[in-house]
Amino acid sequence: MRQPIPSPYPAIREDFPFLKAYPKLAYLDNAATTQKPQVVLDALASYYQAGNANIHRGIYSLAAKATQAYETARDKVQTWLGAAHREEIIFTKGTTEAINMVAFSYLGSRLQAGEEVLISEMEHHANLIPWQQLCIQKKAKLQVIPMREDGTLDWALFPSLLTEKTRLLALAHISNTLGTIHPIEQAIQQAHAKGIPVLIDGAQSAAHAVPNLQDLNADFYTFSGHKLYGPTGIGVLYGKKEHLEAMQPYLYGGDMIRKVSLQETTFAPLPNKLEAGTPHIAGAVGLGAALDYLQALDKSAVQTYLAALTQYAREQVGQVEGLTIYGPTQDTANVFSFGLEGVHPHDLATMLDSYEVAIRAGQHCTQPLLEKLGVPATARVSFGLYNRPEEVDQLVQALREIKAFFA
Amino acid sequence: MKPDPKALYHPLILQHSNQPFHYEKWAEAPVILEAYNPVCGDQFKIFGQVENGQFTDLRFHGYGCAVSKASSSLLVSLLHGKSMAEAEAICQHFFSVMKSGQLGDLSPEFAAFEALAAARHFPGRESCATLPWDSMKEYLSLP
Numbered sequence: 001m002r003q004p005i006p007s008p009y010p011a012i013r014e015d016f017p018f019l020k021a022y023p024k025l026a027y028l029d030n031a032a033t034t035q036k037p038q039v040v041l042d043a044l045a046s047y048y049q050a051g052n053a054n055i056h057r058g059i060y061s062l063a064a065k066a067t068q069a070y071e072t073a074r075d076k077v078q079t080w081l082g083a084a085h086r087e088e089i090i091f092t093k094g095t096t097e098a099i100n101m102v103a104f105s106y107l108g109s110r111l112q113a114g115e116e117v118l119i120s121e122m123e124h125h126a127n128l129i130p131w132q133q134l135c136i137q138k139k140a141k142l143q144v145i146p147m148r149e150d151g152t153l154d155w156a157l158f159p160s161l162l163t164e165k166t167r168l169l170a171l172a173h174i175s176n177t178l179g180t181i182h183p184i185e186q187a188i189q190q191a192h193a194k195g196i197p198v199l200i201d202g203a204q205s206a207a208h209a210v211p212n213l214q215d216l217n218a219d220f221y222t223f224s225g226h227k228l229y230g231p232t233g234i235g236v237l238y239g240k241k242e243h244l245e246a247m248q249p250y251l252y253g254g255d256m257i258r259k260v261s262l263q264e265t266t267f268a269p270l271p272n273k274l275e276a277g278t279p280h281i282a283g284a285v286g287l288g289a290a291l292d293y294l295q296a297l298d299k300s301a302v303q304t305y306l307a308a309l310t311q312y313a314r315e316q317v318g319q320v321e322g323l324t325i326y327g328p329t330q331d332t333a334n335v336f337s338f339g340l341e342g343v344h345p346h347d348l349a350t351m352l353d354s355y356e357v358a359i360r361a362g363q364h365c366t367q368p369l370l371e372k373l374g375v376p377a378t379a380r381v382s383f384g385l386y387n388r389p390e391e392v393d394q395l396v397q398a399l400r401e402i403k404a405f406f407a
Numbered sequence: 408m409k410p411d412p413k414a415l416y417h418p419l420i421l422q423h424s425n426q427p428f429h430y431e432k433w434a435e436a437p438v439i440l441e442a443y444n445p446v447c448g449d450q451f452k453i454f455g456q457v458e459n460g461q462f463t464d465l466r467f468h469g470y471g472c473a474v475s476k477a478s479s480s481l482l483v484s485l486l487h488g489k490s491m492a493e494a495e496a497i498c499q500h501f502f503s504v505m506k507s508g509q510l511g512d513l514s515p516e517f518a519a520f521e522a523l524a525a526a527r528h529f530p531g532r533e534s535c536a537t538l539p540w541d542s543m544k545e546y547l548s549l550p
Contacts, residue, residue: 344472346447347416350529354412362447376448376470405416406473 005308005389008301013386015293017041026357026391031176031204031335031382033226036290040230043289047282054278056255070281073288074271077236080291081221082212085241087270091279094235095203096126098222099170101237101274102199103130105250106220107168113139116165118196120145120153120182121372122175125365127201131170141165147372151178151327159190166196173211174204177364177380178327179310179335181209188217197243203227206236207294208303208385209333219243225283229384230290234283237274244270251276302385306334309383313392317381320399326373335382337364340399343406345379351405355398357391410528416473417522423477428484429466436466442479442542444534449475451539453483461490467539474526474535481519482539495547501540505533 013019018035019027027035047069053062055070077089092098107117117131121144135142143161146154162169169191174181188198197219205211206223213221220243225234239247249256249267256276258266267273314336318325322341340348345361352359360380363370370376381395436454443450451469455462465487467479482501486494500513504520508527513520526536 344476346449346472346532346535347474350415350532351412353530354409367448370448376450406421 005305005312007388008298008305009385013388015039016386019386022356024356026387026394028381028383028387028391028395029358029360030384030387031227031380032360033232034207034229034384035386036229036231036286037293039293040286040289044231044282044286047285051285052282055281056272066281069285069288070279073284073291076288076291076295077238080206080210080295081236081238082214083238084214088238088241088244090237090239090244090271090274091284092222092235092237093233093280094224094226095201095222096224096235098220098235098237099127099199099201100130101247101250102168102170102220102222102239103134105274106239106243106247108134108138109248111135111138111140111167114141114165115167116141116143116163118143118145118161118166118169120171121147122151122153122178122180122366122369123170123172124176124201124203125367126203127170127172127199128368131168140167145171147369151175151180151373152331153180153182155183155186158187162191162194162196164194166191166194168197168199170199170201172201172204174209174333174335175327175366175369176204176335177337177366177369177378179332179337179382180328181331181333183331184211184218185216192217204333204335208299208306213238225287225290228287228290229293231280231283231286234280234287236287241270244274247274249273249276253277255279297385306383306385309387309389309392310334310336312389313381313383313395316392316396317399320396320403322403323399326375326378334384335380337378337380339375339378340403343402345377347406348379348399348402351402352395352398355394355401357395357398359395410525412529414525415522415529415532417519417525419519420473420477420522423480423484423519424473427467427476427480429487430468430480431466432468433466436464438546440539440542440546442469442475442539444471444475444538446531446534447472449535449538451475451479453479453539453542457491460492462486462488462494471538472535474523474532475538477519478523478536479539481523482543485516486543491547494543495549498540498544498547498549502537502544505537 015037016035053066055067078086199220200218202223207228221238226232253276325338349361433454438455440453449471454466456464465483508524510521523536526532
């Protein structure tokens with residue numbers, strides 16, 4: 001008999017139509033994307049049904065209402081992140097676009113040949129390739145904090161990688177593959193001591209481990225709405241006001257100008273300067289609804305529950321014969337990767353699908369990390385606030401049967 | 408209704424996956440084909456020697472799922488010793504069974520093609536079955 005792991009919100013699955021549509025499914029791929037509560041779906045529908053108008057330009061009342069809905073969503077993001085100013089919140093398509101904006105519109109005009117950008121070996125491709133390509137364009141050097149065998153970064157080496165040539169440090173808060181929580185507070189302090197700005201990729205932390213950005217003092221922080229129970233296609237770039245003001249626009253066009261003539265343009269102040277064109281208004285409204293939903297929950301109770309659930313999963317999954325859990329065992333979040341001897345992760349995922357268990361298998365957009373780990377692919381499970389210990393049991397039972405099938 | 412994975416992990420597939428045919432590295436092979444799927448990381452090399460228009464030797468090595476490994480093993484075992492014209496015909500048989508899902512009037516030696524064709528019914532797995540055949544098709548310059 002397992003110890004009970006009581007959810008602080010026993011009826012929460014009722015809030016998610018997707019979970020009701022697939023009552024037998026154990027959805028354990030929340031690091032890829034989360035399901036959406038009814039209130040988010042309602043917000044999207046109600047915006048399109050009764051609120052749709054373009055923002056920042058119409059003189060009629062519906063346009064003003066749409067503008068207000070969009071700008072209210074910005075306020076909700078500001079509150080969620082603890083940002084000092086509302087105009088420090090820029091809506092983007094997601095984390096990927098947000099990081100590209102910082103790479104090409106902030107660092108792009110500053111980085112000189114021979115200078116350096118520092119990232120880690122564990123980054124998602126979204127926090128690797130923009131910097132890599134920028135460095136190639138500028139003949140700059142991409143420096144990398146190596147991963148140690150235990151799935152943590154080599155922090156002993158870190159100070160020596162912060163050099164007088166380093167122009168930016170870009171680091172994930174939580175590894176999307178191993179669940180490693182990086183000590184970003186210390187990293188930021190050390191980088192700042194040398195005058196180096198820091199971008200934190202918050203894709204895996206924004207939902208259940210969101211930092212207060214004024215306490216954290218990160219220069220940039222990025223996340224995606226769809227990993228936070230919100231819609232796809234909407235995300236956020238947070239940047240300190242002085243950095244965003246110094247940034248070139250990433251896109252040029254409507255809604256980002258103050259005065260235009262045929263030969264020159266004066267740009268609008270923040271945040272509009274960085275939000276050219278009609279944005280994903282409905283997405284922002286849906287993201288706002290997701291944040292309202294999360295704000296109504298007791299954050300620390302949810303975190304405690306997810307930590308207990310993940311710990312239970314690590315113990316149970318780890319007991320399956322021939323199974324290896326990769327990465328660190330301490331300071332990890334609600335996601336981990338594993339391998340089962342004799343069964344390729346893709347065969348595992350196909351078989352688990354027939355047992356109504358949805359997991360991710362592959363390289364998780366972290367090819368350099370897997371290369372270092374010495375495995376070509378892993379299976380990954382990740383938990384959301386609606387997951388239950390019974391789903392872990394369903395996974396473990398399936399793993400045992402699959403292991404026997406391939407033996 | 409989800410398809411039964413036992414259709415995909417048919418005994419013919421598991422046998423090739425567990426006891427692959429000519430599974431060894433051959434760095435000096437005159438012909439080396441790469442079969443790489445960047446989405447999942449499956450990566451096999453097919454090593455070959457062609458003399459007088461015939462595959463006088465074929466081997467393979469690499470890493471991948473049971474389906475891509477079995478499919479590679481099957482390719483090597485079926486094409487080993489065959490002429491280019493025969494190899495082309497076998498490749499065409501493979502792709503026609505992958506398309507129709509039926510062995511039709513083909514010889515029973517191609518029965519495993521039918522099992523591999525089951526991959527079409529599993530999300531994201533068809534490319535596992537076709538991985539080595541796509542490389543061979545390219546090598547043989549087939550359309």
